[in-house]
Amino acid sequence: xxxxxxxxxxxxxxxxxxxxxxxxxxxxxxxxxxxxxxxxxxxx
Numbered sequence: 001x002x003x004x005x006x007x008x009x010x011x012x013x014x015x016x017x018x019x020x021x022x023x024x025x026x027x028x029x030x031x032x033x034x035x036x037x038x039x040x041x042x043x044x
Contacts, residue, residue: 033040 029038029040032038
């Protein structure tokens with residue numbers, strides 16, 4: 001059995017339209033969390 005190292009690197013620039021859409025969704029979730037409707041947690 002051979003073991004090879006896997007390189008982890010960023011895949012490049014994200015699609016600008018998709019990126020903006022995700023930022024808006026995250027912003028909406030943060031607002032709901034601030035209002036107490038969600039318990040938003042970050043995995044880190």
